[in-house]
Amino acid sequence: MSRITLSRYLIEQTRSHNTPADLRFLIEVVARACKAISHAVSKGALDDVLGSLGTENVQGEVQKKLDVLSNEILLEANEWGGHLAGMASEEMDKAYQIPGRYPKGAYLLVFDPLDGSSNIDVNVSVGTIFSVLRCPDRNGATGDLGEEAFLQPGTEQVAAGYAIYGPQTMLLLTLGNGVKGFTLDRELGGFVLTHDDIKVPETTQEFAVNMSNQRHWEAPMQRYVSELLAGESGPLEKNYNMRWIASMVADVHRILTRGGMFMYPRDNRDPSMPGKLRLMYEANPMAFIIEQAGGAATNGSQRILEIQPTSLHQRVPVFLGSKEEVERVTAYHQE
Ligand code: AHG
Ligand code: MN
Ligand code: MN
Numbered sequence: 001m002s003r004i005t006l007s008r009y010l011i012e013q014t015r016s017h018n019t020p021a022d023l024r025f026l027i028e029v030v031a032r033a034c035k036a037i038s039h040a041v042s043k044g045a046l047d048d049v050l051g052s053l054g055t056e057n058v059q060g061e062v063q064k065k066l067d068v069l070s071n072e073i074l075l076e077a078n079e080w081g082g083h084l085a086g087m088a089s090e091e092m093d094k095a096y097q098i099p100g101r102y103p104k105g106a107y108l109l110v111f112d113p114l115d116g117s118s119n120i121d122v123n124v125s126v127g128t129i130f131s132v133l134r135c136p137d138r139n140g141a142t143g144d145l146g147e148e149a150f151l152q153p154g155t156e157q158v159a160a161g162y163a164i165y166g167p168q169t170m171l172l173l174t175l176g177n178g179v180k181g182f183t184l185d186r187e188l189g190g191f192v193l194t195h196d197d198i199k200v201p202e203t204t205q206e207f208a209v210n211m212s213n214q215r216h217w218e219a220p221m222q223r224y225v226s227e228l229l230a231g232e233s234g235p236l237e238k239n240y241n242m243r244w245i246a247s248m249v250a251d252v253h254r255i256l257t258r259g260g261m262f263m264y265p266r267d268n269r270d271p272s273m274p275g276k277l278r279l280m281y282e283a284n285p286m287a288f289i290i291e292q293a294g295g296a297a298t299n300g301s302q303r304i305l306e307i308q309p310t311s312l313h314q315r316v317p318v319f320l321g322s323k324e325e326v327e328r329v330t331a332y333h334q335e
Helices: 006-017 021-047 065-079 117-122 211-216 219-233 248-258 279-292 323-334
Strands: 052-056 062-064 084-089 107-115 126-134 159-165 169-174 179-185 190-195 206-208 261-264 296-298 318-321
Touching (some): 006 190, 021 065, 021 126, 021 159, 021 179, 084 279, 107 279, 126 248, 126 279, 159 279, 169 279, 211 219, 219 323, 279 318, 296 323
Parallel strands (some): 084 107, 206 261
Antiparallel strands (some): 052 062, 179 190
16 A cells, blocks of 8 residues: 655645645645654663753743754754744744845744653653744734734644654644644655544543643632533542543544543633643644534633634643534533
């Protein structure tokens, strides 16, 4: 049987769905960068890439060596090709400007270079999350690209995906017509289509949440989780199982594979932080993927993809996964 490589899939997308050549190139470059990150992650202590750098990012989180290295790999891979107008990342305070010596392109790339940093040093799956937007018309402006260009609702994404660095390295991708899964073939050095047309089952008996935050949650979330825990004898009349990997990529990947419900709700510890996850490079790309796979994603009251962002590093509560459960918890928040 002939194997469908990522390149072949993208070229066939151009034929069937008019995927522009520069978007195709962008995805190939991101995939190449993810391959390099996968390689670095797999070396671990052999290449002295574990541990922290002692610096903090704009969100006040201690940066791991691999956070910074992955960020650099993505910037270097993407800055010269002429397909981007700018980039933004969890690890950079402001928008990244394409150096003047390179041509600029039509797209914006936003990423979480290394998701699940707390799992790096314990050899548990981590990943890279990315979102692609069109750069709005700058009316001939030639100065630095400001943050405003990026502040578009998730419905404007033209592509989104993640790479997961687990027992296998995989790339999950949506161009707005379904979700495809590619597995890295290390001997061939490329991604091969292995999971065609991924769908999230509508119902589930599995949920993912960091239960240690329970005492800080709001009433609708308390109610929902107490119902999940009540099992068969409670109002939901079934027993649920729980998983929490603490790498969003890995938790979402499990949900894309066998269904489930992922929650990182708002809590009352710090009113300036409505949830932990970031809208632009965690919630939006994952919401796009989950919806394209037939699931749902809300912040409790609104579809994630319809939120108008107000800043690059803004945080949002996240409920995503199997439709029936996302609708239930959203209804509890709306009551
Ligand atoms: P990052 O490593 O990019 O900062 O993201 C970590 C996120 C996400 O991947 C995960 O779902 C969540 O943080 C885990 O949070 P807790 O440690 O609070 O469980
Ligand atoms: Mn992350
Ligand atoms: Mn990260």
